[in-house]
Amino acid sequence: MKPSLSSKQVLLMDTAELLFSQKGFDGTSVRDIAEAAGINTAMISYYFGSKEKLMEEIFERKSLNIKEKVDDLLKDNSLDPLEKMYSLVDVYIDGILQRKTFHRILLCEQIINQNPSIIQMLDKMKTKNSEYINDLIRVGQKKGIFKKNIDIPMMTNTLIGTVSHTLVNLDFYRTYHHMETMSDEEFERQVRKKLSVHIKNIYKAILTHES
Amino acid sequence: MKPSLSSKQVLLMDTAELLFSQKGFDGTSVRDIAEAAGINTAMISYYFGSKEKLMEEIFERKSLNIKEKVDDLLKDNSLDPLEKMYSLVDVYIDGILQRKTFHRILLCEQIINQNPSIIQMLDKMKTKNSEYINDLIRVGQKKGIFKKNIDIPMMTNTLIGTVSHTLVNLDFYRTYHHMETMSDEEFERQVRKKLSVHIKNIYKAILTHES
Amino acid sequence: MKPSLSSKQVLLMDTAELLFSQKGFDGTSVRDIAEAAGINTAMISYYFGSKEKLMEEIFERKSLNIKEKVDDLLKDNSLDPLEKMYSLVDVYIDGILQRKTFHRILLCEQIINQNPSIIQMLDKMKTKNSEYINDLIRVGQKKGIFKKNIDIPMMTNTLIGTVSHTLVNLDFYRTYHHMETMSDEEFERQVRKKLSVHIKNIYKAILTHES
Amino acid sequence: MKPSLSSKQVLLMDTAELLFSQKGFDGTSVRDIAEAAGINTAMISYYFGSKEKLMEEIFERKSLNIKEKVDDLLKDNSLDPLEKMYSLVDVYIDGILQRKTFHRILLCEQIINQNPSIIQMLDKMKTKNSEYINDLIRVGQKKGIFKKNIDIPMMTNTLIGTVSHTLVNLDFYRTYHHMETMSDEEFERQVRKKLSVHIKNIYKAILTHES
DNA sequence: GATGAATGAGGGTTCATTCAT
DNA sequence: GATGAATGAACCCTCATTCAT
Numbered sequence: 001m002k003p004s005l006s007s008k009q010v011l012l013m014d015t016a017e018l019l020f021s022q023k024g025f026d027g028t029s030v031r032d033i034a035e036a037a038g039i040n041t042a043m044i045s046y047y048f049g050s051k052e053k054l055m056e057e058i059f060e061r062k063s064l065n066i067k068e069k070v071d072d073l074l075k076d077n078s079l080d081p082l083e084k085m086y087s088l089v090d091v092y093i094d095g096i097l098q099r100k101t102f103h104r105i106l107l108c109e110q111i112i113n114q115n116p117s118i119i120q121m122l123d124k125m126k127t128k129n130s131e132y133i134n135d136l137i138r139v140g141q142k143k144g145i146f147k148k149n150i151d152i153p154m155m156t157n158t159l160i161g162t163v164s165h166t167l168v169n170l171d172f173y174r175t176y177h178h179m180e181t182m183s184d185e186e187f188e189r190q191v192r193k194k195l196s197v198h199i200k201n202i203y204k205a206i207l208t209h210e211s
Numbered sequence: 212m213k214p215s216l217s218s219k220q221v222l223l224m225d226t227a228e229l230l231f232s233q234k235g236f237d238g239t240s241v242r243d244i245a246e247a248a249g250i251n252t253a254m255i256s257y258y259f260g261s262k263e264k265l266m267e268e269i270f271e272r273k274s275l276n277i278k279e280k281v282d283d284l285l286k287d288n289s290l291d292p293l294e295k296m297y298s299l300v301d302v303y304i305d306g307i308l309q310r311k312t313f314h315r316i317l318l319c320e321q322i323i324n325q326n327p328s329i330i331q332m333l334d335k336m337k338t339k340n341s342e343y344i345n346d347l348i349r350v351g352q353k354k355g356i357f358k359k360n361i362d363i364p365m366m367t368n369t370l371i372g373t374v375s376h377t378l379v380n381l382d383f384y385r386t387y388h389h390m391e392t393m394s395d396e397e398f399e400r401q402v403r404k405k406l407s408v409h410i411k412n413i414y415k416a417i418l419t420h421e422s
Numbered sequence: 423m424k425p426s427l428s429s430k431q432v433l434l435m436d437t438a439e440l441l442f443s444q445k446g447f448d449g450t451s452v453r454d455i456a457e458a459a460g461i462n463t464a465m466i467s468y469y470f471g472s473k474e475k476l477m478e479e480i481f482e483r484k485s486l487n488i489k490e491k492v493d494d495l496l497k498d499n500s501l502d503p504l505e506k507m508y509s510l511v512d513v514y515i516d517g518i519l520q521r522k523t524f525h526r527i528l529l530c531e532q533i534i535n536q537n538p539s540i541i542q543m544l545d546k547m548k549t550k551n552s553e554y555i556n557d558l559i560r561v562g563q564k565k566g567i568f569k570k571n572i573d574i575p576m577m578t579n580t581l582i583g584t585v586s587h588t589l590v591n592l593d594f595y596r597t598y599h600h601m602e603t604m605s606d607e608e609f610e611r612q613v614r615k616k617l618s619v620h621i622k623n624i625y626k627a628i629l630t631h632e633s
Numbered sequence: 634m635k636p637s638l639s640s641k642q643v644l645l646m647d648t649a650e651l652l653f654s655q656k657g658f659d660g661t662s663v664r665d666i667a668e669a670a671g672i673n674t675a676m677i678s679y680y681f682g683s684k685e686k687l688m689e690e691i692f693e694r695k696s697l698n699i700k701e702k703v704d705d706l707l708k709d710n711s712l713d714p715l716e717k718m719y720s721l722v723d724v725y726i727d728g729i730l731q732r733k734t735f736h737r738i739l740l741c742e743q744i745i746n747q748n749p750s751i752i753q754m755l756d757k758m759k760t761k762n763s764e765y766i767n768d769l770i771r772v773g774q775k776k777g778i779f780k781k782n783i784d785i786p787m788m789t790n791t792l793i794g795t796v797s798h799t800l801v802n803l804d805f806y807r808t809y810h811h812m813e814t815m816s817d818e819e820f821e822r823q824v825r826k827k828l829s830v831h832i833k834n835i836y837k838a839i840l841t842h843e844s
Numbered sequence: 845g846a847t848g849a850a851t852g853a854g855g856g857t858t859c860a861t862t863c864a865t
Numbered sequence: 866g867a868t869g870a871a872t873g874a875a876c877c878c879t880c881a882t883t884c885a886t
Binding site for chain 2: 123
């Protein structure tokens with residue numbers, strides 16, 4: 001069991017998360033973080049051991065684990081397989097949009113991070129989440145509702161890729177649709193809805209025999 | 212007209228592109244680049260002015276401009292609107308996969324880069340490419356083949372997002388499908404095909420009234 | 423109120439002052455200074471922010487302010503105007519000779535320095551000191567002891583110029599007058615006396631109606 | 634006999650002289666000079682051997698040699714000793730004001746320059762010029778017109794020091810006397826006249842028994 | 845004779861981290 | 866437990882000069 005974090009540690013992690021998401025890991029100095037948090041620079045090494053370990057801590061805290069959700073869905077008899085997939089789509093959309101800041105870090109660090117413990121953490125997460133989705137899809141296939149030969153990673157790529165690319169280009173999306181005057185909250189709600197409908201349509205088209 | 216690049220300049224740009232894609236811009240030092248290229252460190256400033264300008268040069272060289280392709284498609288009478296969109300999908304897939312290294316840089320720098328001239332370059336590209344796609348879709352709408360109310364940026368997000376996320380998780384995809392023994396070329400050909408079919412299916416489902 | 427300087431800061435400033443006076447600002451590297459002081463190179467940026475700011479600090483510390491002295495002289499009823507000017511001459515001579523090292527820097531940087539905050543500092547000093555001398559001279563003029571139409575900046579140019587040029591050519595002066603065997607202290611005392619008598623004679627001739 | 638200089642060499646020397654006088658020797662890069670002159674950077678090493686040798690060349694070209702003038706004065710029977718000294722004063726004032734740019738360099742390099750050949754050049758010049766002045770003064774002393782015990786270097790210090798300090802503070806002098814609207818030429822003419830009268834007064838007071 | 849390309853050395857500064865307190 | 870001072874390493878860049886042409 002992890003020891004609980006002090007308020008200064010949480011503040012440092014929140015500050016670091018924001019700065020990492022804006023300037024990248026290498027583009028953010030521990031001084032930047034400490035100054036923005038109003039905390040002594042030495043505290044980062046002191047609390048977390050190193051800048052790298054601070055990043056690991058952030059990853060551990062924010063990793064999206066869908067296990068519980070999928071377990072619930074598998075047991076739930078009130079939903080048909082497609083509805084279960086829809087529910088999973090929303091879990092991902094919400095999970096990413098609620099972790100906007102962290103997800104931006106994730107998108108970069110997936111590519112450039114050399115930290116072995118983060119690489120491993122991400123690999124494990126990908127594998128597990130694929131398995132869970134696999135479980136969910138197989139049920140639909142057994143019931144004859146879903147097609148055979150579903151390329152699960154490709155489904156996931158479309159789901160996460162679409163949400164990620166939307167997230168990265170949020171400003172462009174807002175400008176394109178002339179939603180600049182809208183409140184941030186309202187804008188985000190609409191994007192969330194748009195994404196949900198859009199991806200569910202895609203999933204329906206790909207998973208089912210409908211057409 | 213740009214002056215043509217010397218072989219050393221090209222070598223530096225290629226080396227820098229690779230290292231930036233692996234370690235990020237801030238994670239790559241000019242010494243790293245120069246050493247990997249076997250060229251004196253000072254040459255980077257000498258040739259490009261600065262590390263930042265080197266990055267800009269890489270961006271300018273590798274920016275994907277779809278204008279010509281779209282122009283050709285608009286004039287082409289032998290293809291129906293959906294086939295034209297299919298062709299555009301392949302342009303994007305090929306463009307990204309052929310620029311794998313650069314596209315990894317793009318994915319990161321879109322998020323963390325502060326360089327104004329790169330930000331501007333990307334913004335202009337996004338706007339233009341959206342316009343071109345818009346032109347293509349409107350033709351299909353006028354002909355009654357495409358639905359009204361297509362969210363073009365969302366379509367693009369799915370196209371680019373899916374390809375990007377696939378690219379970033381190529382290794383995972385290979386392992387998942389047990390394609391490790393396959394040659395790199397063959398694997399890439401298959402991924403390319405998979406992506407093409409997958410996204411075209413999506414585009415068909417979203418754009419047309421079929422179902 | 424300025425925070426008091428640590429011993430290392432003082433050591434760095436003293437070392438820098440000496441090296442700047444010998445090799446100029448641009449001819450002295452921060453590594454030179456740090457090595458000569460036996461202190462880590464990074465400390466210069468750490469303590470002063472930059473090499474330039476270190477220079478500014480030196481200027482602030484050593485700026486010659488004659489305000490107090492002039493105020494005292496103005497109030498002093500025991501001295502006639504010429505004696506007051508004599509006293510001011512000695513203030514300048516002593517001020518410069520006691521700051522030999524710094525004054526050599528000043529002579530160069532007045533010409534080549536581009537640092538705006540130093541330029542401003544010097545301008546302010548020149549203006550103020552001119553005003554003080556002006557006050558002193560006007561009293562003598564009102565009493566009819568000094569001539570009208572005294573060109574105050576020209577008087578100052580002769581005072582400071584003579585002392586400066588003597589300072590720069592100290593070695594030549596010593597050799598010329600065969601004072602090489604004299605102790606440094608004794609030589610300086612004699613130079614000081616020579617300068618004092620020499621300039622007072624000049625001031626007397628220029629200021630009064632005597633001849 | 635020196636080989637005559639090509640027009641490019643002269644241009645480089647003039648450009649270097651100006652830049653050295655503004656930014657100092659170490660503050661001016663060969664690139665600065667070459668670019669300002671519109672000549673290839675390599676030409677400085679090519680023509681002069683090095684940046685240092687270029688500086689030496691400038692010093693040789695601009696050194697003020699008063700030998701001829703003093704010889705003429707010694708022979709001239711139409712002038713009394715004081716008039717001869719007056720004439721010498723004007724030689725110095727004109728020599729310095731006509732070499733304003735170079736003299737600014739001289740003032741700095743006298744202090745910080747480490748170049749042995751320049752140090753030697755300056756030392757020789759100082760010694761010679763002192764001898765010439767000495768010759769001139771001894772004539773006046775023999776005739777009983779000048780005082781005994783004249784401190785010749787100190788006289789020179791006042792002469793050169795006053796002119797130098799005036800030169801360095803030209804702008805301040807102009808502002809102080811509200812001569813900003815005057816043309817540069819007219820201002821310089823007035824300063825020259827002021828200096829001439831001022832220093833001649835001083836010389837008269839110091840050299841003669843008048844009072 | 846003249847030059848653009850190229851270089852090793854060194855410039856000032858910032859970095860993440862450590863250590864004495 | 867917490868911190869300000871301090872550090873060696875590395876950062877990007879510019880320097881004067883050289884060399885092949």
